[in-house]
Amino acid sequence: MTGAVPTIALAGNPNAGKSSLFNALTGARQKIANYPGVTVERKAGHASFADGRPLALIDLPGSYSLTPASPDEAVTRDVVLGRQAGERRPDALVVVVDAANLDNHLCFALELIALGLPTVVALNMLDLAERDGLALDPARLAQELGVPVVPTVAVRKRGLADLLAAIDGAILSHQAQEDADPAPPPTDAALHQRARAIARAATLSETPGRRWTQRVDAVVLHPVAGFVILLALMFVMFQAVYAWSEAPIGWIENGIAVMQEAAGRALPDGFLRGLIVEGLLAGVGAVVVFLPQILILFLFILLLEASGYMTRAAFLMDGLMAKVGLSGRGFIPLLSSFACAVPGIMATRAIPDAKDRLTTILIAPLMTCSARLPVYTLIIGAFIPARSVGGSPVGLQGLVLFALYVAGIVGALLVAFALRRSVTKGNAAGFMMEMPRYQWPRLRDIAISLWQRAWIFLRRAGTIIAMTTVILWMLLSFPKAPADSELRQVDYSIAGRIASGLETVVQPVGFNHDIALALIPAMAAREVAVSALATANAIDAGDDEDAMAQSLSERLQGRWSIATALAFLAWFVFAPQCISTIAITRRETNGWRWPMFMVGYLFLLAYAAAGITYWTAVAFGLG
Amino acid sequence: MTSKLDSAPLGTAVRITRIDWDILSHDEGRRLREFGLLEGVEVKPLHRGSLFSREPLALGIGRMQVIIRGRQAAAIEVEPAATA
Structure with missing residues (x-):
């Protein structure tokens, strides 16, 4: 590869620790975009070999095999085969496997190695495997697979340097030899048999696995205790969103006020001053103030996801969500939608069933996203008295806010129930996913x-x-x-x-x-x-x-009037007022049909909800 | 003595004797195979459902844990594992 910067693709099963490894290799120097024509995220970054020569890295979506079950997996297949439009075939592959789960991960690794590209296997998370009582022989594994195997632990620099050196070596030695004809693909059963045989050969000793994880799961997945823990976590999360954001929101507000004052003094009275002070700063300032809340919510979601808990939450919620025709997979996108429906809708890509996914997309805007908070906060602050409910420690303002969240969730469940029996009718959604081990989230x-x-x-x-x-x-x-x-x-x-x-x-x-x-x-x-x-x-x-x-x-x-204020709140529980959500829905559903449907049904609901609220309030003399 | 995986008791290892691929969709069948759920393999039902439902089912397979629904488990015939 003289001249051009070599492109190395990271591929592997979900939960193999690919993204951590990618972060460790590239640091924060990443570019996230979409593959053209599809809504699959393309993560790219740069790194350099020991002698300073640069290399480009891409992090491919996690897959179980080269036979895709989702758009994500299709991209992985197309990139490694050199069929992805606008993407050069990678010069080398790094196959990331979880050291503690070789039986399963080696299947995909064998498929990838058979492609004949220069390949290095990263034996990842070796530390966790050892914690689980597993002793492996990387040299034996390399011998069985016929490609270099490098033990890696994403936080340790040593393995990374070895990995880069091995990639360099693999590209060099590959240029010397002819491309081998790829062998015909073996059957799933044969592939598994071979994977298991190789895993057994490379295992020096093992104790029955995952004792630690199983002990935690006994509590966390307990039919009753598990649910209590999940609810408690959600409660703490939403409390933190409000409690922790108070101070930073104050700083941002003060900062904007200082900027408005400075701009007001620096500019002569007239068009430009009005535009900047009253238009730009007042408008953008009113929105930037919720950055703290969004970040706190995402911090929790990311921590729960990285620790492995999120899949447990999906497991616990699946039974409930199945009743309205959804699956536990939808829990994560819907939870993300409490921060913002846009990443929530993007996260529905992990739902394999098309109808299940579409329904989840259509109800995601009903989760109370943080963009509604300023509206709710302003109106509640102005119209709902700050007193407790009947002498209890529960505040009336907080209760109204809670009711608005609940209205969104109940609305979403009812809509899902109705949609799954009409426009998105189909087979009962499936729910098949791997349960990852628990691990400490990596701060980086x-x-x-x-x-x-x-x-x-x-x-x-x-x-x-x-x-x-x-x-x-x-x-x-x-x-x-x-x-x-x-x-x-x-x-x-x-x-x-x-x-x-x-x-x-x-x-x-x-x-x-x-x-x-x-x-x-x-x-x-x-x-x-x-x-x-x-x-x-x-x-x-x-x-x-x-x-x-x-x-x-x-x-x-x-x-x-109070009736008007309450109707305004009810309107915003349902109204689809967000260009970004409509745009992302169009992109994710490949057309205008579903975003139009979504906008239509949400406006109808919003109008009805506002009307019912208003007329009821007026009947009670609040008009 | 075979039974279906969806009614197998929790905590006891069983061996898969037969999988009725015909009642599973193409994708479901493939994902099961990708998880390593194949004839002859030993699995251990670990957790089943929560407060509101007996769905889904968490299985231990090798050093991995996977979640499937009862519908898929009903397609899997099992017998008591020899090493149980």
Whole structure:
């Protein structure tokens, strides 16, 4: 490979520790994109050999064999065969196998070795195998497989250097020899038999495996105790999302205020100052404040996933989810959707059954994502009194928030139940997955994933959200209301006139002009509803010192009835107001049919929920 | 004396005598084979369901643990393992 930088692909079974190894080899220098035309993540990075020559690494999706069962596995097959469009066939393969699970992982390894590319086997997580009482002979394994075998532990540098040297050697020696004709693929049973024989030959001694994991599972998977533990973990997680984020949210808010003040002083009064202070900073600031909450939620999800607990949670939830036609596999995407439906919908790729997956995608937006929080927090803070419920330590505000979460979950289960009996009818979903061992999450892997999430979120805030708030600000600011106009600037503007049209549609469910105005830009993202209300109020207040001093929630209290506020909350439990979710649904379902269906049914539900809430509240005298 | 894996007691190793591939879908059958669930292999049912349901079933196979549903387990005939 003179000239071109060699490309090395990492392949292996799920749970072989491939991603940790990839992180250890490339560090944070990774590029994540999609393979063209499919929604499978392509993770690429760079590393260098001992003498400084660079190499490119790609981390292929985990697979059980070269016969794909999912789009992910199809990409793995196509890349190693050199059939993936836009992707050069790798110059060498690193086959990652879990040292503690050779019986199973060697099957795929044998298939990959038979392809005839320069191949090195990484005997990964050897430390955990030893903990499980397994002693292996890497030299014997190399002899049986006919390719170099390098013991690796992702946190230790030594194995990594050996691995790189072995890859280098494999590429060099391969160039000297002719490509061997690939042998005809053996049957599954024959492959397994050979894998087991090789594993036995390479095993020096073993004690019955996974005692430690089994002892933990006796409690964690206990039919009753397991459920209590799962609920407790979820409770702690959601508590932490609120408790830990309070301080950082304060810092971000202060930072934005300082920037607004500085910009206000530095710029002359006029168009640009208004655009930056009232438009850009107010709008983007209102969204960036939830970065802490999103990161805390993802921190928990990543920790639970890396430790091996998430599969246990899926196991516990499967029976319940089967009742509405879903599978335990859907639990992880739905849990992720509490942070954001976009990664949640992307995570549905792990669901093999197409109908099961589609149903999970369609209900993912009903999980209360963090973008709804600013809306909920603002309205609850303004309209729900901060007192306890009937003298108990339970706060009324918290109870309302909890009820909104529950409404989303119950709604999702009912919708899934209905969909599985109508539009996504099909066989009972299957649920077949491997249960990984428990292990300590690696701090570095968690940090890299967390950073990638934060970056995706900030990029979104910097682009979609910044753009929509600026456009909204302009629509709200022009044309300028003449001094003698009866109308407020907000009502006189272009946006105000559009909102007046929309108002006639939403008036029956108790929505006023403010809300109609906020709903339009909130199509881009729900949280924009808050910044839209803030922007409209900032413009409306203008130079009126008294009005400026009033907080947004004080102003809303004066203008909305409680029934209207409750209807607004109910609306947001269901409304599909998020361009990113619609876009990702289109991408994941390959067309406009399902995103349109999703938007339609969610708006119908939102309208009905807002209406029922409003009319009920009015009947109780809250109008 | 054979029985079906979906009704096998927890904690006791059994040997797979026959798998009725015909009642499994193509993908299900393949995934079972990829997990190493084949005729002649020893497995141990470890956990079954939770508070609300007897689904799914966790099996120990070799040094690995896999989860399948009762429907798939019902396609697998087992006998008491010799080494149990």
